[in-house]
Structures are given as C-alpha cells and as structure tokens.
Amino acid sequence: MTAGLGLFFTTDGHGWTRMDTDLGLICVYPCPSVVELNPAVTEVLRETFSISSPEGILEPGQDLVKTAIITGANGFIGSHVACRLLAQGWTVHALGRGNEAGRWEDRVFAAMRQVGSSDEFRGSLFCHEVSLSAPELNLDALFQSVSPVSEATLFLLAGDTRFRPSNPEVQRRVNVQAPVKLVGALQGRIVRVIHVSTAYVAGKRAQLIRESELDCGQDFWNSYEKSKFDAEVALTALCREQAIPLVIVRPSIIINDRKSGRASTFTHLNAMVEVVSRIQEYYGILDGQVVSKTIRLAADPQASPNLAAVDSIVPPLLQIAGSAAAPGKVFHLCHPHPQPNQEVMSLICEAFQVKDRLALEFVADIPKPMSHTEEMIFRSLKVYAPYLNSRCEFDVSNSRSIVRDYDSFFTPLDVPCLRKVIAFQREHRNIP
Numbered sequence: 001m002t003a004g005l006g007l008f009f010t011t012d013g014h015g016w017t018r019m020d021t022d023l024g025l026i027c028v029y030p031c032p033s034v035v036e037l038n039p040a041v042t043e044v045l046r047e048t049f050s051i052s053s054p055e056g057i058l059e060p061g062q063d064l065v066k067t068a069i070i071t072g073a074n075g076f077i078g079s080h081v082a083c084r085l086l087a088q089g090w091t092v093h094a095l096g097r098g099n100e101a102g103r104w105e106d107r108v109f110a111a112m113r114q115v116g117s118s119d120e121f122r123g124s125l126f127c128h129e130v131s132l133s134a135p136e137l138n139l140d141a142l143f144q145s146v147s148p149v150s151e152a153t154l155f156l157l158a159g160d161t162r163f164r165p166s167n168p169e170v171q172r173r174v175n176v177q178a179p180v181k182l183v184g185a186l187q188g189r190i191v192r193v194i195h196v197s198t199a200y201v202a203g204k205r206a207q208l209i210r211e212s213e214l215d216c217g218q219d220f221w222n223s224y225e226k227s228k229f230d231a232e233v234a235l236t237a238l239c240r241e242q243a244i245p246l247v248i249v250r251p252s253i254i255i256n257d258r259k260s261g262r263a264s265t266f267t268h269l270n271a272m273v274e275v276v277s278r279i280q281e282y283y284g285i286l287d288g289q290v291v292s293k294t295i296r297l298a299a300d301p302q303a304s305p306n307l308a309a310v311d312s313i314v315p316p317l318l319q320i321a322g323s324a325a326a327p328g329k330v331f332h333l334c335h336p337h338p339q340p341n342q343e344v345m346s347l348i349c350e351a352f353q354v355k356d357r358l359a360l361e362f363v364a365d366i367p368k369p370m371s372h373t374e375e376m377i378f379r380s381l382k383v384y385a386p387y388l389n390s391r392c393e394f395d396v397s398n399s400r401s402i403v404r405d406y407d408s409f410f411t412p413l414d415v416p417c418l419r420k421v422i423a424f425q426r427e428h429r430n431i432p
C-alpha cells in the first residue's frame with residue numbers, strides 16, 4: 001500500500017499525486033497504517049502550526065483513530081472543527097472545491113493555518129475535490145482514498161450562507177440537495193451524521209424557541225433560512241428511512257474568535273464595528289471633537305441578537321457530536337446570555353474610544369430625510385436588521401444536558417475582545 005507522509009491529497013480520483021506544497025514536507029512512501037504515520041504527521045503539523053508538544057501521539061493498538069468526512073473544512077466554522085478533530089487524532093477527509101485562489105488542499109491549509117489554535121495535531125488529513133453545486137456528486141476521490149472510509153462520522157458544514165444569493169437554486173443545491181445526496185451516497189460507510197443547521201430556521205418566530213421545534217408554520221426572512229429549514233426536514237426523513245443516527249446542531253450568529261479577533265467571513269459583529277469606525281472617520285472625532293448631532297439607528301435597543309464566538313461553539317459542537325445520547329436530537333449552540341444591542345454598541349464605541357463623543361439614539365424607524373451618516377448605517381446594517389431586532393430566545397436545554405458546564409464556554413463581549421476584532425479588521429483593511 002502506498003501512503004503519503006503527513007498530509008494526503010487526491011485531486012482527480014486516480015490515486016496519489018505527489019505535491020509540492022508550501023509545507024515542503026510532503027513525500028510518498030509505503031506505510032502500513034495510519035497509526036504508524038502519526039509521529040510523522042505530528043512533525044509536519046508542528047512545523048506548520050507551531051505545535052509545541054508532541055504529547056498524545058497515538059500508540060499502535062490504541063483504539064482512538066476515528067474517521068470524519070467533513071464538508072466546508074476551509075470555511076469559518078469548518079476550519080475550526082477540522083483543526084480540533086485533527087488535534088484529537090481523527091483521520092479527516094475534507095471534501096470541497098478548488099477555485100481561482102487555489103487548489104482545494106491549498107485552500108484548506110490556508111484556512112487551517114489562520115485558525116492556528118491547536119497546540120497538537122495527531123490526526124491525518126486527506127483532501128478530496130468535490131463540488132457540492134455540481135449536478136452529480138462525484139465521490140470517486142473519496143472512495144479511492146488510501147485511508148479506508150468506513151464507520152465514519154459525516155460533518156455537514158458546507159453552506160451557501162448568503163441571505164440574498166444571486167441564484168437561490170444554486171443555494172438550494174448546496175444547502176439542501178448536496179447533504180441529502182452525500183448521506184445517500186455514503187450509506188454503509190457512515191455511522192453518524194452531524195448536520196450544522198442554524199438557530200434561525202425559526203424564521204420570523206419570536207419568544208422562546210425550543211430545540212425540539214422546527215415546523216411551526218413560520219415564515220422566513222430570506223432564502224438562506226428557508227434552505228436550512230428544508231435541509232433539516234429532508235435529512236431527518238432520509239436518516240430515519242436509512243436508520244442512520246442524525247445529530248442536528250443549530251448555531252446562532254457566529255462571530256469572531258475571542259483570542260485573535262479573527263473571522264474569515266464578514267460577521268454581524270464586523271458590520272457593527274465597521275459602522276462605528278465609519279462614523280469615527282467621517283467626523284474625525286479622534287481629534288477631540290464631540291459629535292453633538294444625534295445619530296439615529298433603526299434597531300431595538302433591548303433586542304439581543306444571539307452572537308456566539310466561533311471558539312465558544314466549536315468545543316460544545318464536538319462534545320455533542322461524540323455523545324451517545326445525541327442522535328435523534330437537535331441542539332441549539334447559542335449564547336445562554338446574549339447582550340442587548342444597546343450594550344454591544346456602547347462597548348464597541350468604548351473600544352474605539354468614542355463612547356462619550358457620540359449621541360447614538362435607537363429608534364424603531366427613521367423617517368426621511370436621513371443624514372448622510374444615518375443612510376450609511378442603514379445600508380450597512382440592512383441585511384442584519386431582522387437579527388438585530390430579533391426577540392427570539394433560544395432554549396439550550398439539550399445542549400446543557402450533554403455538555404457539562406455548557407454556559408462556561410460563553411463569555412460576554414467586552415472591550416478587550418472588541419479591540420482584537422477592530423485590530424483584525426484594520427489588518428485586513430475592512431476598516432481604516
């Protein structure tokens with residue numbers, strides 16, 4: 001048998017390709033088992049991700065090698081999940097696509113390098129080119145993998161998350177049809193499916209949303225929410241029919257990593273930070289001026305959009321994914337104590353050091369004419385308006401029942417954390 005040392009790629013479904021990556025450590029050599037590869041894998045990843053400790057390398061015979069098939073491994077949440085699975089010693093098969101920015105494997109490495117949060121990687125990573133929007137799913141690359149794909153856990157993390165996609169049909173293909181096709185095609189090889197949905201399958205409902213609830217006759221704010229709702233319905237039916245254990249997790253609004261301030265996608269929080277930054281820039285208020293004119297913001301000050309940091313939700317997600325008690329249930333991965341808009345805005349202003357220099361007023365509606373600043377805020381936050389004004393309260397009983405100290409994974413947003421978000425956005429030129 002031929003296997004790669006360290007990280008493995010099949011790009012065309014026709015066996016192994018030696019690749020020179022910027023890791024510079026890939027070679028091909030005969031090797032009898034994944035377990036024996038692990039010290040070498042750790043070596044590669046230690047160099048790549050500044051891993052400091054080789055502890056925890058799997059010993060031959062140790063029954064710890066678990067297999068994951070994951071979609072969306074280069075995405076915001078998926079890259080965190082993939083890194084943690086590798087840190088826990090899993091064999092990870094990442095399915096996704098290359099694009100003009102690079103080959104699939106390069107995109108996965110780039111994403112994982114940015115997460116860089118693991119201090120030990122013990123597992124093996126295999127990258128396979130699969131487009132989830134193609135009319136037919138081609139899984140040859142996965143099936144021909146040198147690492148046998150059996151008894152795997154399928155993590156469904158890919159998604160077209162645009163609220164206003166240019167082509168809603170393609171969004172449905174990625175969000176609804178692809179997960180169903182994948183589960184169908186992998187029947188017999190997977191022992192569990194972890195479907196990452198969203199808490200906002202609740203659509204336009206308000207008040208307490210229970211994890212057991214799905215179809216309450218609600219309407220939706222956008223095609224994204226509806227596609228995620230339909231995916232839950234379709235996957236539940238299919239997994240029941242095929243007797244495949246299904247776990248559905250529903251994160252709320254995922255925001256930047258607390259340690260680094262990083263987010264690979266433009267988050268709700270980034271939008272609010274951008275708004276304050278633009279006000280600050282427009283008025284040049286760092287020069288000691290005070291903007292006495294009131295700036296109106298169309299949002300409910302007491303509404304608490306459920307913002308949860310990516311590093312808060314991923315550990316509970318993985319605990320739930322591995323729990324024997326999870327199949328057949330739904331879990332809200334939501335902040336247990338979300339902060340109201342007024343408090344979040346005040347903290348952002350404080351982080352920009354403009355807290356007492358701005359007169360922000362929350363109003364239900366802004367009658368025209370709006371000032372230039374108000375127009376700018378309105379445009380920037382428009383897409384997030386339903387969530388800014390959401391009065392949903394997400395029950396997390398199921399999550400608390402499995403994740404010990406669930407609430408301790410979540411902290412309130414504070415100024416030091418927001419300064420990291422601001423620094424991250426400045427570094428990536430989202431804000432001046």
Ligand SMILES: NC(=O)c1ccc[n+]([C@@H]2O[C@H](COP(=O)([O-])OP(=O)(O)OC[C@H]3O[C@@H](n4cnc5c(N)ncnc54)[C@H](OP(=O)(O)O)[C@@H]3O)[C@@H](O)[C@H]2O)c1
Pocket residue numbers: 071072073074075076077078095096097099130131132133134156157158159160161174196197198199228250251252253254255264265
């Ligand atoms: N972020 C949130 O606030 C949030 C909240 C609740 C639930 N969720 C759910 O969590 C999941 C991950 O979200 P995220 O924030 O991590 O999103 P993200 O950063 O936009 O990542 C989406 C992932 O899906 C992949 N994907 C999209 N279209 C694809 C296609 N046609 N073929 C192959 N891969 C494709 C993307 O790959 P490319 O880079 O190639 O497009 C990327 O890896 C989604 O299912 C989303 O619904 C997210």
